Every structure is written in structure tokens, then in C-alpha cells.
Amino acid sequence: MRSSLILIIFAIVILIAGVLIAISLAQPVANSGGIPHPDISGMQAGGDGAARLEYIGSLAFAFQCLLLGLVVCLCALGVSARRRGREFMIYMGSSLGFMLIVWWQMYSRHQEFLESGSTAYFMGFPIATAWQVYGTWLSAIPLILIYSIGFRKYIYTREDEEKFNHLLAERKVVEQKLSENKASESQ
Amino acid sequence: MEAYRQEIILGAVVVYMLFCVLTGLWAMQRTRSPSDFFIAGRGLGPIVIALALFSSTLSGFGFVGGPGLVYSIGVSSFWMVVISSTGYAVGFFLVAKRIRMIAELRNCISLPDIVAARYRSEAVRFLMAVTIVLGVMGYLATQILAMAVVMQAILTGTAMFADISLVACVIISSAVLIFYCVTGGIIASVYTDVVQGTIMMIAGTLILFTAMSVFDGGMAEATSIILADDSEAIMPFGAAGIMASLGWFFVFGLGLAGQPHIITKMMMNKNISDNRSILPMSLFGYIMAALLWISIGVVIRAAVIDGVIDPLALPDDAASVFLSVFASPLLAGIVFAGLFAAIMSTSDAFLNIGTAAIIHDIPKAIRGHSVNNELFWARVVTVLLAIVAASFALYSHYTDATLVAILGAFGWATFSASIFPVVAIGLNWKGATVMGAVTAIVAALLINFVVQLGGIVLPYGISGGLVSFVTSLLLFIGVSLLGKPPELDADIESVLNI
Numbered sequence: 001m002r003s004s005l006i007l008i009i010f011a012i013v014i015l016i017a018g019v020l021i022a023i024s025l026a027q028p029v030a031n032s033g034g035i036p037h038p039d040i041s042g043m044q045a046g047g048d049g050a051a052r053l054e055y056i057g058s059l060a061f062a063f064q065c066l067l068l069g070l071v072v073c074l075c076a077l078g079v080s081a082r083r084r085g086r087e088f089m090i091y092m093g094s095s096l097g098f099m100l101i102v103w104w105q106m107y108s109r110h111q112e113f114l115e116s117g118s119t120a121y122f123m124g125f126p127i128a129t130a131w132q133v134y135g136t137w138l139s140a141i142p143l144i145l146i147y148s149i150g151f152r153k154y155i156y157t158r159e160d161e162e163k164f165n166h167l168l169a170e171r172k173v174v175e176q177k178l179s180e181n182k183a184s185e186s187q
Numbered sequence: 188m189e190a191y192r193q194e195i196i197l198g199a200v201v202v203y204m205l206f207c208v209l210t211g212l213w214a215m216q217r218t219r220s221p222s223d224f225f226i227a228g229r230g231l232g233p234i235v236i237a238l239a240l241f242s243s244t245l246s247g248f249g250f251v252g253g254p255g256l257v258y259s260i261g262v263s264s265f266w267m268v269v270i271s272s273t274g275y276a277v278g279f280f281l282v283a284k285r286i287r288m289i290a291e292l293r294n295c296i297s298l299p300d301i302v303a304a305r306y307r308s309e310a311v312r313f314l315m316a317v318t319i320v321l322g323v324m325g326y327l328a329t330q331i332l333a334m335a336v337v338m339q340a341i342l343t344g345t346a347m348f349a350d351i352s353l354v355a356c357v358i359i360s361s362a363v364l365i366f367y368c369v370t371g372g373i374i375a376s377v378y379t380d381v382v383q384g385t386i387m388m389i390a391g392t393l394i395l396f397t398a399m400s401v402f403d404g405g406m407a408e409a410t411s412i413i414l415a416d417d418s419e420a421i422m423p424f425g426a427a428g429i430m431a432s433l434g435w436f437f438v439f440g441l442g443l444a445g446q447p448h449i450i451t452k453m454m455m456n457k458n459i460s461d462n463r464s465i466l467p468m469s470l471f472g473y474i475m476a477a478l479l480w481i482s483i484g485v486v487i488r489a490a491v492i493d494g495v496i497d498p499l500a501l502p503d504d505a506a507s508v509f510l511s512v513f514a515s516p517l518l519a520g521i522v523f524a525g526l527f528a529a530i531m532s533t534s535d536a537f538l539n540i541g542t543a544a545i546i547h548d549i550p551k552a553i554r555g556h557s558v559n560n561e562l563f564w565a566r567v568v569t570v571l572l573a574i575v576a577a578s579f580a581l582y583s584h585y586t587d588a589t590l591v592a593i594l595g596a597f598g599w600a601t602f603s604a605s606i607f608p609v610v611a612i613g614l615n616w617k618g619a620t621v622m623g624a625v626t627a628i629v630a631a632l633l634i635n636f637v638v639q640l641g642g643i644v645l646p647y648g649i650s651g652g653l654v655s656f657v658t659s660l661l662l663f664i665g666v667s668l669l670g671k672p673p674e675l676d677a678d679i680e681s682v683l684n685i
Binding site for chain 1: 258260261263270273277284399405416420423428431433437441466481488491501645658665668678682
């Protein structure tokens, strides 16, 4: 897992490109990108939601699952390889699971609405949209908690800080020697 | 109070602008070197950085274009906002620590400095600097134009300035921006960002409560009106459809870590360990300010459908119509000041990175060293860059409106596609090569240019920005994997190991 993370990221991006190509080749739908509102100029309407998803619904669902996987893998890439231990990967895996649940809830509640034509509301929005507005915002909170709470454990440990300070000190010595050499050359 | 609405709004904006001027004068005394001018001497605290980060992220586009987009395409545009938590997380995990370490280790003052150190390549530095200059010109021109249009709308409502021209408004608003950027450099910029960010948060919160009181049933009544008219508009993928929405998640979410005006601020904090608090604070500020985008957009769309107000002449009028119809004069004054704050906080960041690219990076890439007396030339070029961008905005406005739009394409999506792989992945993967970086940047620029100039429309609302981003990621990793693993300088390799 540790050494192959960039290969996993590469594989996910290839799959995303493949899904995009498949969507581009799918049978076109007239209102896929919206249609002018029948009564109000300057406003777009969505029209028949089921028709828009008929040929690409599952592909779009897969696209977002891959994208969420990519997000979590990229965040893991930002952590030093030796700190990506079992515990860290469990946290990252759980974060991905949480993001996927939010996405699945949003998508399936939208599907339910398309089938039934009715929806409940949560904090001002239809349920599916509430999952989007509140759920998507909250779904990355585990990643932020891992970063902020786990900062000294995964991101920048005391040992890392010491190493970096050592690097800075080395660099200063080199720069000082260079400036001394320059000064002696000019004399 | 209602009788003095325009005067109150004008007063709020004038007070805000005076503050910017005074901050410029104060910061001038603290700006003694190019490092102070461009990266504030890497001495800023976590609250300042957090506010500067989020206020630079949410530009005038967020305050004017955002509500307009909700009016126009419904919930689709929410995706640009709700990805903020993901975007900030990716940006901090991938960029914040290592960009700050390399900046201190190599005394870097710009993003091209960082990539030149990482890749040991002047070609990558040059391409990065050119990308930044192209993007800055488009972004800056649109921001200056937006600032002038808003100012004209405010001033023409008063008896004294009823006939003021757009040119005069460009001159007045640009003069304030130029003054504090030239005198105080990035120090003035980030300290004005602190106030700008605070105003934006207050404006966002107050607007949410105002918006919820427009309909008796609150936000639920507004969304149910939209649902009854066209259910897809208020469902998660909005009128623009699922692929346009998810494409924005990709480009705006991951792309945040590729925005030079944002990630350059990650080089400025005093302590690397401050990043642990900067991340949640930035996100909190962004969410508070972005409430304006969502709440105004939803309420105005519902109000027009319900016949409460007439259809808008332009979707971008959503915010100003909301303020004139539903907000008290005092709130309208705060929000208009917040609008100027949003535009200026982004503009000053662009002026700063554009100037660094012109006087520091391009000369360094071509002849091995930057210009002599950098601080003096930084101030001169800041003025020239703002004048060129303002002239360009006016020329485009009066003669060829497509010019700004074309360079505007070199905005968020192009920065995402060309900078994200090279910086965000390159700072975390030792196998990234110069050839991979060059290929990714060139491909991103070409695809965005071709899609924009060719007017190419992709099926199912897939955007050119998404295609260019995915392509540049593929090329960056693929070409790097095919090449020989690069030799890194020992100190850079150590940073990449930490």
C-alpha cells in the first residue's frame, strides 16, 4: 500500500477518464445539461430528471465513488510514507466510508424522489438536497479532524520538526561558507 | 432610515475604502524587503492566515456570480461551495507543510520559486510563471470590472453622482486597490484580508437570517416553490445536470490546492505547526461567508417564480435585487462593503503573485537572476499590472466582451489543471519528473484554450476544465512513471521524506 499509493492514484485517474469517455459516448438526452425555463428568461430548468439519468446514472455514480477514493488517496499521499501505518489507514478508510455513505444517501434519495414524486424536508431543503448541502460539507470533516487532531502524530511530529530545524541549520552553514568564499574572492 | 438607503450604503463603502488606505500606510512601514512585500517575511499568525486564505478563495464571483448561478441553474452551483471542506482538506494535506518548509529552506518568495527548487528546472519555473501571468490578467480584469460595475450601481443611486461613468468608477476603485497594494505589499493585503474576511462572515450570517424571513415558511417554503415549478432545479444536481455538478466537485474541490493566490499564502505563516488550527478556521470562515451565495440564490429564484418580484434582467443582479428589496439599508451597506471586500481580497492576492512572476520569476528563468532592486520594481510593476488589467477590462467591456472571457478561461480551471499536479502531487512524490511537469502544464493550457476558443460543448454538461484536469493528471503521473526517477537536491529530498 505504502509504495504503491501513486500507482493506485494513477489507476483511479485512468478509471475516471474511462468513465468520462463512456459518458461522452452514451446516448444523448436533450435536457442533460438543462433547458431554458419555459416562462422566465435567464433561468434554466432541469426537466425530466429520470430521463437525464437513464443512460449515465450508474456511470455518474461510479465517477463520484472514484473521485471520493481519489480525494482520500491524495490526502494519504500528503502524509509521510512511514507514518501511514495501520491505524492511519483505518482512519482514512473510515473517512472514505463516511463520504461514500453520504454520496449514496444523496443519490438514492434523489432516485426515490424521481420514482415517487414526493419528498420530505430537512432544515429547509428536500431530503436529497439536504444530504448534498449538509452531508457533503460534513463528509470531509473526518479528514479535517485527522489533520488537526493527528497533526503531531501523522503530519508534522516533534521528530519531523527536529529534522527540519537540523536541515535549516545545515543550510545556514552552507550559505555562510558560500558568502565567506565570495567575500574572499572579491578581496 | 429607508430614505437614506443609498447614503448609508455609500457611507459603509467609503469607510471600508478608507480603512484599506490607512492599512496600506501602516503596512508600508513594515515592508522593507522583497520578502516582506511578497510573503510578509513568513511571520504571520494563524488567525491572519486563516482569514486571508478563505477571503482570497471567495472572490466577487462568490458574492455576485454565486447567487446569480443559483438563480440561473438552481442547486447545481451549490457544488462549487459544498466542496470547500474537501478542497481545504486536500490542500492542507498535500501542500501546506511542504510548501512552507521549502519556502524557508530555500528562501522562496513565489510559487515558481518553489517548483524551480523542487524540480531543479528553470523551464518549469518559466512555465509556471507564464501560467500565473495569463491567469492573473483574466482574473484581475474581471475583478476590476466587477468592482467598477458595483460602484457605479451604488453611486448612480445618489443625486450627486447620478451620471458617473464606468471609467471613473474603474479609476476610483482601482486607485484604492493599487494604493494599499503598492504601499504595503502583501502585508497590507493580508491585514485588509482580515477585516475583509470578517465583514464577509458577518454579511453571510446576517443575509441568511434575512433570507429565511422572506417567506413565512422560511427556507422550506422557498425550496418547495422551486420544487413545484421544476423539481430538478432544487434536487442535488440542479438544472445543469449530474456531470456538470460532479465536474465542479472535481475542479473546485481538488483544484483549490492548485490556486496560486491561495497556496502562496500557505508559505507565509510563522510556524508550520499553526497549520493544524489554520485549516478548521479557514473552513469555518468560508462556510459562514458562503451562506450568502446559497440563501440569496434560493430566495430570489423562488421569489421570481412566485411572482413576488419581476424576473431579473441578468442573473448576476440577484444579490443587488435581494439587497434593495429585502434587506434593511444598514445590512445592505454591510453587504456591499463585504462585496468590495470579497473582490479586493482576491484582486490584491492576484496583483501580488502576478508582480512576483513578472519581476522575480520570468527574469530568473531566462537570465538566472531577478531584477536589481526588487522592492522598487515590485511597486512599479504592481501599478502597471493593475493599469493594464483595468484598461483591458474597459476595452473588453466596450469593444469585445469575449476578450476577458477568453482570458477568464485561464481562471480557476486552468490553474487547477496546470498547477495541481505539478505542485500538490509533485511536493509529495519523489518520482515526479520535469518532463511530467512540463507536459502537464502545456496540455492543461492547450486544452483549456482550445475548448474556450473553439466553443466546444461536451455531452452531458462535462466541462472543458474537467477534461483538462483529468488529462493533466494522467500525463503528469504517466510521463513521470515512464521516465527515469529524478535526482533531487539533498535538502529537497529530506523535505519530501518528512
